Amino acid sequence: MAENISSAVIGRLPRYYRYLGDLKEAGVVRISSQELSKKMNVTASQIRQDFNNFGGFGQQGYGYNVELLYNEIGKILGLDKNFNMIIIGAGNLGQAIANYKDFDRRGFKLVGIFDVNPKLEGLSIRDIPIMSIDKLESFIKEHNVHIAALTIPKLHAPAIAKQLVDYGVKAIWNFAPVDLNLPEGFIVENVHLAESLMQLSYALTASERDSN
Amino acid sequence: MAENISSAVIGRLPRYYRYLGDLKEAGVVRISSQELSKKMNVTASQIRQDFNNFGGFGQQGYGYNVELLYNEIGKILGLDKNFNMIIIGAGNLGQAIANYKDFDRRGFKLVGIFDVNPKLEGLSIRDIPIMSIDKLESFIKEHNVHIAALTIPKLHAPAIAKQLVDYGVKAIWNFAPVDLNLPEGFIVENVHLAESLMQLSYALTASERDSN
Known part of the structure; x- marks a missing residue:
């Protein structure tokens, strides 16, 4: 290779x-x-x-x-392998990701969903239970979690990300609009929706300027 | 400039x-x-x-x-302007986008949500009504719609995107995992979540290979 x-x-x-x-x-x-x-x-x-x-x-x-x-x-791309994935944050975005059946088919196996909201505990999405964030450490230590999708507000994201690294998660798929500043070499892939929308807005603004 | x-x-x-x-x-x-x-x-x-x-x-x-x-x-970036935005597809991802209050604050004003599912018609998200996709043409022609967020399955995305262009939308924020092939110069910004996850998977695979 x-x-x-x-x-x-x-x-x-x-x-x-x-x-x-x-x-x-x-x-x-x-x-x-x-x-x-x-x-x-x-x-x-x-x-x-x-x-x-x-x-x-x-x-x-x-x-x-x-x-x-x-x-x-x-x-x-590693799609012949299986990776265990968890989602932190069971809001709309977390639910959207949990519901992508294609990810499962490509070897990204959703094994747990975590949220701070105690009302969500006991519920499940596609048979995957939503657990309290208190259980994060023990869950990660008992399961072999490769990827954590982080779909929580930016205020809490860096602290949770640091915990995820400490507990042994291998990579973070970050949707929080913040840079996580994790140890050198730790794998992070960012999806910053607001930044994507700003690119669109830039292009719109530039094209309106050109047509005036 | x-x-x-x-x-x-x-x-x-x-x-x-x-x-x-x-x-x-x-x-x-x-x-x-x-x-x-x-x-x-x-x-x-x-x-x-x-x-x-x-x-x-x-x-x-x-x-x-x-x-x-x-x-x-x-x-x-054009954030001093106001842009009218619609969302096509009121599933989890569409709802997630509809619920981002930050977008509104930055001048992206959500004016309508559309879905093919007749059961959703009459419901609303943050007081924005979910309308039938049949109303798309008249709505766009009556309102000044700058941006359409496309959060529908890939099968229908190219056809809907073509309609959006014909009806006068200025830019498409595309979340469907497909290239839309729109007229040269039309503004499209893609957010392909599966591709982002594959980048993560590549990095994980490469790092596992290096550590063996």
Whole structure:
């Protein structure tokens, strides 16, 4: 496996994976980089360069075997593995994530949901119980929790994140609009919805300015 | 206003805005690029370079006026304006977005929620009515809708997105895990949660491989 692959290349892999999954579902067996390029609106040379980071995935000219390529990219992304996931915060966003059946299908197994609100304790989402945040430590120590999705307000997020690290969680999927400042090398992936909306607002504002 | 600002710079503005907002709330009046650099974990020269795209925002050495800088970056991001927003899809994710009071406060005014499920019609979220998707066209034509958040399954997303463009919506905030293929230049901002989770899974897999 190649070692020093740029984060830009890694960032494009999920999109390749998504397109290949759609092609596979549609019964497509082979596809050339030119055809894939047209579908995905990236250049064929970009596709070949990206794939060359991983050994190329098959013969050029003859095209790629869709299922094989799908599986190979899936393996690189770790989707052939199973990861145990918990959700901290059973609000709308936490519930939305809990209800994504696709995550389960791809090996992200939801094993617990935690909330500070005592009224929610005993309820469950897709048969996964909502537990009190008091039980977080013992739960993580008893289960092998790889990923914690953090869907709580920003005020409490850094402290809870620190606890998650201490208790042994391996990675945090952070939706709280705050930087968590965790130990160097700890894996955090941020989804900052407000920042995404601001990008949209910037683009809208710039396009209105241009049309005046 | 500078014209050709790289998307990387634009991409960093919301994070500056967030930090400056926190500093402002904490009562900080002035901050040097060195102090901001330490807080944000980016180099001071990166900060100065980024800000130079917009004229520099004040004297170096003497530091930046926090409130002024916050307001200026807000203006660049279009946060001094009001945008009317609708949400298509009143599931968990749509509800989560509808319930973000912060969006309202920043000028994103939720004016309508639409869903295909007739059972939801007549209900409302934060006093915003959930309407049948049949009313989408007349609603958009009667209201000045800038942004549509698309929180529906991928199967229907491209067709609905095309309608939104035809009816006059200016930008789409897309949460459906599909590329919408809209007319060149139409503003789309994607939030692909599954792809974000795959990045996390990649990082977990790579770190497990390294530690073996």
